[in-house]
Amino acid sequence: MKPNLETSPFATDGDRAFSKMPLWHQEKVVLHMPGHISGHFFSCDDCNYLISTDTTELSLSDNLHNPQGTVLEIQNWMQELYGSGFSQILTTGSTTGIQVMLSSCLRPDSHLLLDRRCHMSAAYALSLIGCQYSFIQDFSTAISQNIASDRPESSTISPLSYLMDEEHGDLSMLSMIEHGLCTRKDISDVLITSPDYFGRCEDITRIAEIVHQHGCRLLVDEAHGAHFVFGDDNFPDTALKSGADIVVQSVHKTLPALTMASLLHVSCEAIKSKRVNPSRILSMLQIFETSSPSFVIAASLQMALRRMDKFGRAQFSIAAERLHALRDRLSSVPGIDLISGGAVKNGDPMRIGLSFARVGISASQVAIELERRGFIVEMHSPSYVLMLFNIFNTQDDLDALLSALKDIVDGLSDSDRVDPTILAHSEAIARALYTRPPERAMHVRQAIFQSENARTHKLSESAGMISSGMLLLYPPGIPILWPGEILSEAIVTQLSYLIEHGTSIDGIVEKSIWVLDNTNSNA
Ligand SMILES: Cc1ncc(COP(=O)(O)O)c(C=O)c1O
Incomplete structure (x- = not known):
């Protein structure tokens, strides 16, 4: 019998501790994860349905680790949607996905070449696998020295500049990877993160070519890019389309699914060429994921993708256009610098990072002022603030955000300001720490x-x-x-x-x- 939701005998006053979190009262415009923006995407009926899916593996349900019925159908549909040869639902996040991806490819005698900016789950996976590892950025110094000696006019290039400075394409991820693969012949796999937290993307097509030429697999942490599949020309191509062998995505970060809803895909080519064996992925899933994967999270993932498949493409196209216009307007505001996003070649148009360092304003202070006005951002530090936009943000939200930002920047008095060199140093240090292993x-x-x-x-x-x-x-x-x-x-x-x-x-x-x-x- 279905429970009567109106008259639960267990309801008591004051037992909703999390409702005391200030977020619940202050939030007006959501500029952070998860992509269902605090439940706005789900109706009450959806919520009841989701709770009703919360079951263990019964004879009448399916099994997320050994799908036979509904789950198999859904995963087959997801394979078509993403153009993969194998897709697996994960209900404990990309954290698990990265661990499964690495352990299904690497053995204790393997050697992984990985991006220094990889998520902590990769480090923990390596601690369990015990294989050798080198960072892609380990190979930057030698290259920059070569460039400097070949071309004296380049001597001002810092080994760090490749991340932020598109001009110095020579010091790209691609050249460092190529150098790494030529230097260390025992490397079997390459792990990159694309897009990164700021939405910056790598040239996966060219990286995949080089990696495959060296007989290696390309593994991509696309935790922040599950929505690219619904994007038009304003969005980067998906990692799978660009030639990656295995890809992990946090659907919950950029699409309206519950937190932890994630996917692991293997490309058709990787399966055909036997570079990747999906059954190895399934065995590793047993090791790293809970033995009680959540149907609630899986059901929310399925709803999110179905609805996005129906309506998402048009919505993302509208959102990208609006954000393009917002970026233009922001770039003409004195005191505000755009530090990332779709304006950068190949970036995710749904993210905007701002810095106020040039005029001596701490981005944390701006974020706190924004919060007071009901705009809750994804992350802030003294050097930058990062906002994740979504298809539910209206033009009115964006107009209000722009005027709030202008208001905050104009309204800060001299005593609120910080020495701009301190902010510039902090930003440079944070960048250096991530790029110089x-x-x-x-x-x-x-x-x-x-x-x-x-x-x-x-x-x-x-x-x-x-x-x-x-x-x-x-x-x-x-x-x-x-x-x-x-x-x-x-x-x-x-x-x-x-x-x-x-x-x-x-x-x-x-x-x-x-x-x-x-x-x-x-x-
Ligand atoms: C680049 C990157 N990869 C992986 C993860 C882990 O994702 P999840 O939260 O789905 O476990 C994160 C989390 O923030 C991330 O930023």
Whole structure:
């Protein structure tokens, strides 16, 4: 018998602790994840339906880990939608997807080449697999030195500039990957993140060509790009279409599904050429995902994709046009700099990052002012604010946002301002920390599992020590320092600078971090 939802005998006053979260009262314009924007996408009827799908694996239900009926049908439909050869629903996020993807390809004697800006789940997967790993960015210095010596006029190029500076295409991801693959012949797989948190995308087509020429697999963390499949010419191509072998996507981040709803796809070509065996993915799923995957999350994913397939393309096209216009208007406002987004070649038009550093305004202060006016952003630090737009934002929302931003920037008095060089330094440091891999004393596996004597130590006195934990900015959960890496003097100074000027770093508590006494290296 269906429960009577109006007259539950269990309802009591005051048992909804989460409703006390200020977000629930303040939010007017949602500029953050998840893509169903605080439930606006789901009707009451949808919510009742979703709860009714919450069941274990019964003879009358299907099994998300061994699909036979409904789940198989849905996954087959998703294969068609994304143009994959195999698609698997994940109900515990791309975190699980990345772990499954890596462990289904790598063995203890493999060697992975990976983007330094990968999500922390990749580091934890490597600690379990125990294979060798090199960072793509490890190969930047040699290339930049070659370029500098070949072309004296390029001597001002910093090894960091490739990320933000499109002009210096020579130092692209592509050249570093190619250099890495030519240098380390034992590499079997390459992992990149595209788009990144700011919506910046790599040239996956060319990267896939190079990776495949070297007989390797291309694995793509497309956690932030599940919506590209519904995009028109304003959007980048999907990683699958561009030649990736395995792709992981967080549907919940950019499409209206419940948090953790995610997908793992294998390309038709990877299956045909036997580069990837989907049955290996299924075995690894048993290891990494809960044995009780959620039908509620899977059902929300199915609803989101079905409805987007029906209505999403037109909506994304309208949203991209509107955001293009917003970007133009923002770029003419004195004091506001656009730091990422669709204006950058191949970027996701649905994201806008702003910096106010040139005029000495902390982006965190702007974000707090925006929150007071009901605009809740995805992330902020003193150097930037990141907004994730969605198809539910109206033109009125965008107009109101623009006038709120202008109002905030104009309204700040001199005493509210910060020295612009501090903000510029913070931004440069954050970028450098993500793009210059530090020296490694030991494998991440050894640092996590075999190290004894981890202890906390004052950050300011930790130069030369080995980090035991992971240091990261959260969101997005991209590690600055991996376990087993050395805290050089420069890194200690840079981290201390960030903390002193208002950036919060996970893994540093009361200016102390976890370090290892154990210096037996096995990098
Ligand atoms: C680039 C990237 N990959 C993977 C993840 C993990 O995704 P999920 O939250 O779906 O586990 C995140 C989370 O923020 C991310 O930013």
